[in-house]
Amino acid sequence: MRSALLVLAIIGLPLTALAQGAQIGWLKTVSGTVTVQRAGTATPAAIGMPLQKGDIIETGDDGSAGVTLADNSTFSAGPRSKVSVDEFDYDSSTLKGNSLTNLQRGTLSASSGDIARGTPGAMRVRTPSAVLAVRGTTFLVRVEE
Numbered sequence: 001m002r003s004a005l006l007v008l009a010i011i012g013l014p015l016t017a018l019a020q021g022a023q024i025g026w027l028k029t030v031s032g033t034v035t036v037q038r039a040g041t042a043t044p045a046a047i048g049m050p051l052q053k054g055d056i057i058e059t060g061d062d063g064s065a066g067v068t069l070a071d072n073s074t075f076s077a078g079p080r081s082k083v084s085v086d087e088f089d090y091d092s093s094t095l096k097g098n099s100l101t102n103l104q105r106g107t108l109s110a111s112s113g114d115i116a117r118g119t120p121g122a123m124r125v126r127t128p129s130a131v132l133a134v135r136g137t138t139f140l141v142r143v144e145e
Contacts, residue, residue: 023050024088025069032079033060056084059106071097073113073123080145081106086126090115098122105145111138 027036027049034045037056043049045057045065057065059081066076071090077083082104090097095118101108103125116123116136123134127143 021052023070024053024085024090025051025067027051027057027065028068028074029064029066029076031064032062034058034063034065051085053088054084054086056082058082069099069113071095071099071113071115073099073111073115075101075108075110078107078109081108083108094118096122098124100124100126102126103141103143104128105143107143108141109139110134110141112136 027045027047030045030047035042035058036045036049036051037058038052051067057067057077059065059077059079061079064076064078066074068074069085069088070092083106084102085099086102087098087100095114097115097119099115099122101124108125110125112123112134116134120135121133125132125134125141127141132141
């Protein structure tokens with residue numbers, strides 16, 4: 001009985017209550033040289049690879065990567081890009097949350113998901129010179145090296 005109550009309690013938790021290291025999305029496409037850095041270790045990227053908060057996606061001269069996050073937002077990083085999702089909290093039952101994607105260099109094409117629809121402005125993209133608050137759209141950002 002006790003374990004059944006525990007299972008029911010865990011199932012009822014929103015995604016925001018999950019422990020650190022939880023999957024926030026996955027790599028949908030990978031082309032050319034792409035690595036994912038997690039806790040200081042770089043791993044060659046592969047389609048379907050789960051992503052966690054703070055993972056750094058880095059593309060080479062010939063690389064590109066497409067990501068789908070848990071709120072159905074998507075982004076693609078072009079060649080010579082370095083991008084990470086530094087914050088991602090999402091409650092699928094209310095469509096509320098927040099996300100912060102950090103584009104250090106390269107290009108990022110993105111389409112907002114449920115977070116921007118449920119909480120306009122809660123999807124943000126940081127570059128070395130600005131922070132963009134997204135209210136629900138498709139956009140392209142480029143950071144020169």
